[in-house]
Amino acid sequence: MRFSILFGGKAGQGVNVLSNILGNALTKKGQYVFVSRDYQSLIRGGHNFNVLTFSDKPVASNDSQIDMIIALDENTINLHRSELKKGGKIIEKEGKGNMYFAGRIFKLLCVEFSVLEEELRELKFFEENIKDAKEGYNETSEVACKVSLNKNKLKFVNGNQGISEGAVKSGVDIYYAYPMTPATNVMGELAEKQIENNNIVIELESEVAVINAAIGSAITGAKTMIGTSGGGFDLMTEALSLTGVAEVPLVIYLASRPGPSTGVATYTGQGDLDLARHSGHGEFNRLVIAPGDPKECEELTSQAFYFSQKFGIPTIILSDKHLAEGLYTMDKNSVITPSKKMTSLKRYNSYETDEFGCATEDAEKIIKNVDARMKMGKEIEKEAEKFSQFxxxxxxxxxxxxxxxxxxxxxxxxxxxxxxxxxxxxxxxxxxxxxxxxxxxxxxxxxxxxxxxxxxxxxxxxxxxxxxxxxxxxxxxxxxxxxxxxxxxxxxxxxx
Amino acid sequence: MTNENINTPTIPTWCPGCYNFIILAAIKNVINEELKKGKTKNDFALVSGIGCHGKIFDYINLNGINTLHGRVLPTCMGIRVGNPNLTVLGFSGDGDCYAEGMEHLIHTARYNPDVKYFVHNNQVFALTAGQPTPTTEIGYKDKTTPLGVKLYPMNPIKLMLAAGCGFVARVFAEKEQIEWVFKEALKHKGFTFVEIIQPSVIFHQDKNYMQKFYSLQKEGHDKTNFDAAWKKADEFDYNVVKKIPTGIFYQKEKPMFEDLWPQLVELKKKKMSWRDLKR
Structure with missing residues (x-):
C-alpha cells in the first residue's frame, strides 16, 4: 500500500530535513520511499513542499492524492487541502518547529522513538532537537498507518548523490563546476569528501572557464568531470566542440531544468535532449546517456568515464531536477564499469592537425582526420552495444x-x-x-x-x-x- | 618525447619581418637553456590561443594545446591542476586576452597559479585582417571602422595591478628583453603577466614607437612599490604615444593556487600527476 505525506512550509523552516529524517528511517525499516521536492527560487519565506510516498513495494513517484499533510505554516493547508484524500489527516500546531513534527509523524506511523533518535544523532543541535521531537511524539497516541518492518534497504539517496557516487567509484580525479541548480549538489557532495576520496573539486569563474580548465586537466591524463544545467552547458559548447576535434576525454553532467533561458530555475523538465545531442559546431563523436534513478546514475556515470577514456570523447550524462533532487530508496548495489586512464599529455589542437600535432589545411590530411573520426563513431556504436542501451x-x-x-x-x-x-x-x-x-x-x-x-x-x-x-x-x-x-x-x- | 630539439618541421606562415619571429626565437632560446640545465621536454606544457600569436604552438615542439580563442588561461590553470609539476607557458594575443576571455585574465591573476603568460600585443586583430582590439588607439581606421575608433583603449598593466597580479611586466618584441623577462618569470612562483609590445608589420606599425621605449629597471624603478608601479603604468595609455616603460612594473610573491590545496601539495611533493595516481 502506498502512503503519501506532504510536508509544507516556508523556505528555512526545515521541510527538507523533516522529509529526509523520515525517508532515511523508513528505508532503514525496510520500506521503499520516494520524495520529490517542490521549492521556489528563494532562500527564506515563500512556499516549499516535499511529498514523501512510501510502501513495502518499490516506489519511485508520487500520486495526485495524499494521505497526510504536515503543515509547518497556515499557507500549506490553504494550498494543499484539496489534494488530501477523503479521511486524510492534516497535522498542524502553531509555533512548533520541524522537530516537533518529526516526533508527531514517527508516532503516527508507529515507528519507535529510538529510530528517530538515531536519525537526530546525525544532525546538529541534538539536545534541542530531541526535546522538541519528544514533545511531538508524546502529543497524541493517534495512529495513521502502521509501518510494517522488513529488512534494511540499501540507502536513501537522490540522483545527484548517485552521480557523485558513480564518479567516485569511477576514480574521478578532478571535478570543476560553476553553481547552477539542479547540478550544484554534485559539486557539494564531491567537495565534502574530496580529502577522504583524494580528488579535487574546484569552482571557477564561469562555465566557460570550467570546461576549458577541465580540458587542460583532461589532457594531462586526469579523470576529469564537470557539471552544469542548460544555460551553463550552452556556454560550454564551443569547448565541447574542441573536445570533439582534439579527442579530449571529458565527462559532462547536464542536469536540466525548464528553459528556454533562465526558464523555471528550480523546477523540472526534459527539454535538453536535443541540446545534448546537437550542441557544438562541426561534426564529432559524443556519448549521451540518461539514467532514470540513482542506481542508474551510478552505473551510467561509470560508463561515461569508460567511454570517455576509451575513445577520448566527451560523454554527457543527462538528468533533470526531478531525478537530481528527488530521493529514492536504492535496494540493490550498482554495477560499476571500471575504466583505465588512457590519456597522456601530448600535442593537442583545436585545428585539424598533421602527424606532428601542428595545424593543417591540407585537403588529404583533413579527409584522413574526418574519416578517422567517422570510423571511431562506428566503433563507439559497436562498443555501446555491449551495454544495456535500453x-x-x-x-x-x-x-x-x-x-x-x-x-x-x-x-x-x-x-x-x-x-x-x-x-x-x-x-x-x-x-x-x-x-x-x-x-x-x-x-x-x-x-x-x-x-x-x-x-x-x-x-x-x-x-x-x-x-x-x-x-x-x-x-x-x-x-x-x-x-x-x-x-x-x-x-x-x-x-x- | 625525445629531448634533441624543440623544432617542428612546420614552416612559419607569419608575414615576412613579423616580430613574432623574434618572440619565437627568444622563447626557444630560454627553453633550450632550461633543457641544457637539466629539464626535459616533458617538464613543459605550452598553450596558445587563436590569432597570429597562436601559431607559436606549431613552431615549438612541446606538449600542450593550441586551444580556443580567449581560453588560454583556464586551460593553463587546468594543466597545472592536472599536473602541478609542469612548467606551463601560455601565449595569447591582445584579441585573445583583452577582448575574448578578458574575465579569465582577472580571475587568473586572483587565483595565482604558476603559469608563465605572454600577451603578444600588436594592438590589432591581425589574422582577421586589421580590426581594432581593446588596446587600439582612438582614430584607427579599417574596413570595419571607417569612422575611426571612438573608444578609449584599456590599460592592461593597470588592470593587472588592480587585479592583484604578483608579476606585471611589459617588454618590446626584442630578443634580449624577452629572454630576460622570461627568465625572471621562471624564477617567480605564481602567475606572471608579460605583455610583449609587438607591432603588426601590416596593420599596426608606428615607427615612432621605437624611440619611446625606456627601461624601468635601468631607471632604478622599485618593482616592490605598488604606487610607483601604478604611476609608471599610467605613462603609456595605449592611445597617445609619449613614452613607454618596459621591464617589471611590479613583483610580489603571494600564495600560489597549487599550494592552497592539500591534494595538489601532495602531488607536487611526490612529483606526480593525477594520471600517475593509482586508486
Whole structure:
C-alpha cells in the first residue's frame, strides 16, 4: 500500500530535513520511499513542499492524492487541502518547529522513538532537537498507518548523490563546476569528501572557464568531470566542440531544468535532449546517456568515464531536477564499469592537425582526420552495444509500447501495473540503439516526456523512420514531474 | 618525447619581418637553456590561443594545446591542476586576452597559479585582417571602422595591478628583453603577466614607437612599490604615444593556487600527476 505525506512550509523552516529524517528511517525499516521536492527560487519565506510516498513495494513517484499533510505554516493547508484524500489527516500546531513534527509523524506511523533518535544523532543541535521531537511524539497516541518492518534497504539517496557516487567509484580525479541548480549538489557532495576520496573539486569563474580548465586537466591524463544545467552547458559548447576535434576525454553532467533561458530555475523538465545531442559546431563523436534513478546514475556515470577514456570523447550524462533532487530508496548495489586512464599529455589542437600535432589545411590530411573520426563513431556504436542501451519492462508481447527516457521512469514503473503494454526506457540516446526499432515496429507507440515537443519521439523518427501519433504523445511541460495515478489514466486511455 | 630539439618541421606562415619571429626565437632560446640545465621536454606544457600569436604552438615542439580563442588561461590553470609539476607557458594575443576571455585574465591573476603568460600585443586583430582590439588607439581606421575608433583603449598593466597580479611586466618584441623577462618569470612562483609590445608589420606599425621605449629597471624603478608601479603604468595609455616603460612594473610573491590545496601539495611533493595516481 502506498502512503503519501506532504510536508509544507516556508523556505528555512526545515521541510527538507523533516522529509529526509523520515525517508532515511523508513528505508532503514525496510520500506521503499520516494520524495520529490517542490521549492521556489528563494532562500527564506515563500512556499516549499516535499511529498514523501512510501510502501513495502518499490516506489519511485508520487500520486495526485495524499494521505497526510504536515503543515509547518497556515499557507500549506490553504494550498494543499484539496489534494488530501477523503479521511486524510492534516497535522498542524502553531509555533512548533520541524522537530516537533518529526516526533508527531514517527508516532503516527508507529515507528519507535529510538529510530528517530538515531536519525537526530546525525544532525546538529541534538539536545534541542530531541526535546522538541519528544514533545511531538508524546502529543497524541493517534495512529495513521502502521509501518510494517522488513529488512534494511540499501540507502536513501537522490540522483545527484548517485552521480557523485558513480564518479567516485569511477576514480574521478578532478571535478570543476560553476553553481547552477539542479547540478550544484554534485559539486557539494564531491567537495565534502574530496580529502577522504583524494580528488579535487574546484569552482571557477564561469562555465566557460570550467570546461576549458577541465580540458587542460583532461589532457594531462586526469579523470576529469564537470557539471552544469542548460544555460551553463550552452556556454560550454564551443569547448565541447574542441573536445570533439582534439579527442579530449571529458565527462559532462547536464542536469536540466525548464528553459528556454533562465526558464523555471528550480523546477523540472526534459527539454535538453536535443541540446545534448546537437550542441557544438562541426561534426564529432559524443556519448549521451540518461539514467532514470540513482542506481542508474551510478552505473551510467561509470560508463561515461569508460567511454570517455576509451575513445577520448566527451560523454554527457543527462538528468533533470526531478531525478537530481528527488530521493529514492536504492535496494540493490550498482554495477560499476571500471575504466583505465588512457590519456597522456601530448600535442593537442583545436585545428585539424598533421602527424606532428601542428595545424593543417591540407585537403588529404583533413579527409584522413574526418574519416578517422567517422570510423571511431562506428566503433563507439559497436562498443555501446555491449551495454544495456535500453531497458524493457512489462508485457513484452503486447501490441502497445510505452517509450520514455530519464526521470519519467519512476512514475512510469509505478503506473504500469495492470496496463497491457511493453515499456521501453532508452538509456543510450547517442549512439542510438537501432535494436529499438524491432521493439516498437508495428506497435501502438505511446511517448511519455517532460517536454513540449517530444524530443525522444523526434529522435526515434530520425533514426527509425517511425513516427509517433501526436495523440499518443503524453507531454508534460509545466515544470512538474508526472504523478503515477494521473499517468496511469493517461496511458490507459491510449492502449489498444 | 625525445629531448634533441624543440623544432617542428612546420614552416612559419607569419608575414615576412613579423616580430613574432623574434618572440619565437627568444622563447626557444630560454627553453633550450632550461633543457641544457637539466629539464626535459616533458617538464613543459605550452598553450596558445587563436590569432597570429597562436601559431607559436606549431613552431615549438612541446606538449600542450593550441586551444580556443580567449581560453588560454583556464586551460593553463587546468594543466597545472592536472599536473602541478609542469612548467606551463601560455601565449595569447591582445584579441585573445583583452577582448575574448578578458574575465579569465582577472580571475587568473586572483587565483595565482604558476603559469608563465605572454600577451603578444600588436594592438590589432591581425589574422582577421586589421580590426581594432581593446588596446587600439582612438582614430584607427579599417574596413570595419571607417569612422575611426571612438573608444578609449584599456590599460592592461593597470588592470593587472588592480587585479592583484604578483608579476606585471611589459617588454618590446626584442630578443634580449624577452629572454630576460622570461627568465625572471621562471624564477617567480605564481602567475606572471608579460605583455610583449609587438607591432603588426601590416596593420599596426608606428615607427615612432621605437624611440619611446625606456627601461624601468635601468631607471632604478622599485618593482616592490605598488604606487610607483601604478604611476609608471599610467605613462603609456595605449592611445597617445609619449613614452613607454618596459621591464617589471611590479613583483610580489603571494600564495600560489597549487599550494592552497592539500591534494595538489601532495602531488607536487611526490612529483606526480593525477594520471600517475593509482586508486
Amino acid at each position: 531497458n524493457v519492462y512489462g508485457n513484452r508481447t503486447s501490441k502497445n509500447v510505452v517509450l520514455f527516457w530519464g526521470s519519467t521512469k519512476g512514475a512510469i514503473i509505478d503506473a504500469m501495473e495492470n496496463l497491457d503494454a511493453k515499456f521501453v526506457q532508452v538509456l543510450y540516446l547517442e549512439p542510438f540503439p537501432m535494436r529499438i526499432k524491432k521493439e516498437i515496429e508495428g506497435k501502438n507507440i505511446i511517448l511519455v516526456e517532460n517536454n513540449a515537443t517530444g524530443q525522444l519521439g523526434k529522435l526515434v523518427a530520425e533514426k527509425t523512420g517511425i513516427f509517433i501519433d501526436d495523440k499518443n504523445k503524453i507531454l508534460r511541460y509545466d515544470g512538474r514531474p508526472f504523478l503515477a495515478d494521473e499517468l496511469r489514466e493517461e496511458l490507459g486511455g491510449r492502449l489498444k
